[in-house]
Amino acid sequence: MAQILKHSEILREIRRNENIEEVHGDIINLMDWLAKAPKYTIFRINKLRKFDPEIIEVTLKLQCEDLEFSRIPKFYLLKPDCLVLERWPDDENMTIPETEVIVDASCAAAVLRGAHVFAPGVMGLPTNCQLDSFVSIYGDLEEKCKKGLKVQYNGRKIFVGMGQLKMLRNQLYGEDLEPSGIAVHTIMPASRLPVINETMYPKGDILLQNLPSIVCGWVVDSQPGEAILDMCAAPGNKTTHIAEMSNDKAMITAIDKTVKKVEKIQANAMAHGIKCIKCYAYDSTKCWSDASTGINVGPPFPSNSFDKVLLDAPCSGLGQRPLLLNKMTPKMLNSYKFVQRKLMKSAVAVLKVGGKLIYSTCTITEDENEGMVAWALQEFPCLRLVAAEPLLGGPGWSGCGLTDEQRVLVQRFGPEMDPLRPVDDLYRDTIGFFIACFTKIEN
Numbered sequence: 001m002a003q004i005l006k007h008s009e010i011l012r013e014i015r016r017n018e019n020i021e022e023v024h025g026d027i028i029n030l031m032d033w034l035a036k037a038p039k040y041t042i043f044r045i046n047k048l049r050k051f052d053p054e055i056i057e058v059t060l061k062l063q064c065e066d067l068e069f070s071r072i073p074k075f076y077l078l079k080p081d082c083l084v085l086e087r088w089p090d091d092e093n094m095t096i097p098e099t100e101v102i103v104d105a106s107c108a109a110a111v112l113r114g115a116h117v118f119a120p121g122v123m124g125l126p127t128n129c130q131l132d133s134f135v136s137i138y139g140d141l142e143e144k145c146k147k148g149l150k151v152q153y154n155g156r157k158i159f160v161g162m163g164q165l166k167m168l169r170n171q172l173y174g175e176d177l178e179p180s181g182i183a184v185h186t187i188m189p190a191s192r193l194p195v196i197n198e199t200m201y202p203k204g205d206i207l208l209q210n211l212p213s214i215v216c217g218w219v220v221d222s223q224p225g226e227a228i229l230d231m232c233a234a235p236g237n238k239t240t241h242i243a244e245m246s247n248d249k250a251m252i253t254a255i256d257k258t259v260k261k262v263e264k265i266q267a268n269a270m271a272h273g274i275k276c277i278k279c280y281a282y283d284s285t286k287c288w289s290d291a292s293t294g295i296n297v298g299p300p301f302p303s304n305s306f307d308k309v310l311l312d313a314p315c316s317g318l319g320q321r322p323l324l325l326n327k328m329t330p331k332m333l334n335s336y337k338f339v340q341r342k343l344m345k346s347a348v349a350v351l352k353v354g355g356k357l358i359y360s361t362c363t364i365t366e367d368e369n370e371g372m373v374a375w376a377l378q379e380f381p382c383l384r385l386v387a388a389e390p391l392l393g394g395p396g397w398s399g400c401g402l403t404d405e406q407r408v409l410v411q412r413f414g415p416e417m418d419p420l421r422p423v424d425d426l427y428r429d430t431i432g433f434f435i436a437c438f439t440k441i442e443n
């Protein structure tokens with residue numbers, strides 16, 4: 001349970017309700033939910049390319065034969081740009097091999113979401129293993145397993161799946177060795193999510209993306225000809241989505257802090273066959289200056305420049321699932337709202353009157369979500385909160401500075417069931433995420 005948060009004081013920072021007794025049960029449920037993988041795998045489909053679902057069907061049928069199962073998981077297009085894959089049926093039995101491979105916590109989390117085990121994540125492997133033998137994959141929950149362990153690991157560990165060994169000890173451990181590539185080919189994660197990945201398609205055709213991130217693109221709803229600023233864009237997963245939604249016809253400006261990060265956005269755009277994105281390495285907290293002449297020369301930009309601004313803010317990232325290990329301290333957790341406020345200030349300045357500002361985070365804390373919305377509405381009287389449509393996630397938390405009328409305008413993706421808006425299981429069993437949408441009514 002709440003062991004995933006090393007610092008129990010963090011619980012108080014997540015939801016600052018004065019009556020902590022009242023919300024304690026909710027927070028414990030939230031921690032349990034965070035520790036598990038979502039029940040669905042989601043891929044974003046590149047609308048600019050033709051998508052062939054048969055590749056997935058054929059792959060799943062082959063896996064089904066290997067596993068000696070009788071049927072494949074369900075999969076379907078939720079929308080033309082969103083593919084949903086369900087889990088392997090629960091009544092099909094999985095065998096658990098005796099040989100144990102120990103992997104680090106982030107690798108274990110990836111396996112639970114259907115990934116293979118890559119060499120740098122392998123902490124322990126017995127000496128007498130055979131290539132292609134079947135192994136059980138365990139995640140080290142305490143970071144106490146020494147790299148290269150030869151014997152059984154007896155620390156706190158969690159079974160995350162079974163697979164087939166593709167590398168031996170001499171390829172994984174040794175001085176001056178920097179191993180790369182797949183060390184264990186995952187066959188069946190403990191979550192029963194299918195092992196399907198982007199490499200089965202030409203680069204840029206499909207992208208593994210969490211459903212709320214895709215919803216965020218739908219909220220931006222980019223149209224051809226619109227001037228759109230993506231203030232915190234790297235690696236460009238939402239930037240490429242909004243470009244694709246506009247059929248590569250919006251005028252998108254993407255910013256991130258460093259040249260390296262901007263190169264990632266450019267590579268992503270190229271793989272997706274997108275031309276309508278201009279990228280800049282810049283500090284978005286300073287992306288506004290009235291001495292500037294226009295948006296085409298890059299930041300800083302004049303006031304009232306963009307039809308839409310996406311502020312997908314740097315955040316504490318506590319919505320990631322499964323969250324198996326977390327080193328966040330209360331001090332770190334408290335630091336994010338300050339940069340978010342600075343970014344919000346620039347976002348409001350460069351947004352046109354009548355324009356749309358979309359604020360999002362992949363975290364669960366009140367301060368970074370409802371708290372930011374309440375702060376922005378108080379700080380910028382020119383802003384009005386509008387419905388972040390399509391409203392697919394739940395309403396914002398109560399007791400966090402928003403009225404019920406305001407709570408239903410935002411989207412909080414989490415396990416809560418709020419009578420203000422029932423939410424379909426598909427949109428509840430995602431990562432923790434938050435989206436709010438504002439419009440600027442005057443200067």
Ligand SMILES: C[S@@+](CC[C@H](N)C(=O)[O-])C[C@H]1O[C@@H](n2cnc3c(N)ncnc32)[C@H](O)[C@@H]1O
Pocket residue numbers: 213231232233234235236237238239255256257258261282283284285312313314315339
């Ligand atoms: C949540 S991630 C963005 C993810 C991205 N929108 C996507 O969907 O692929 C936040 C990003 O904000 C960037 N960032 C943080 N502070 C920034 C600043 N002052 N100016 C510009 N970018 C910043 C980080 O480098 C990071 O890439």
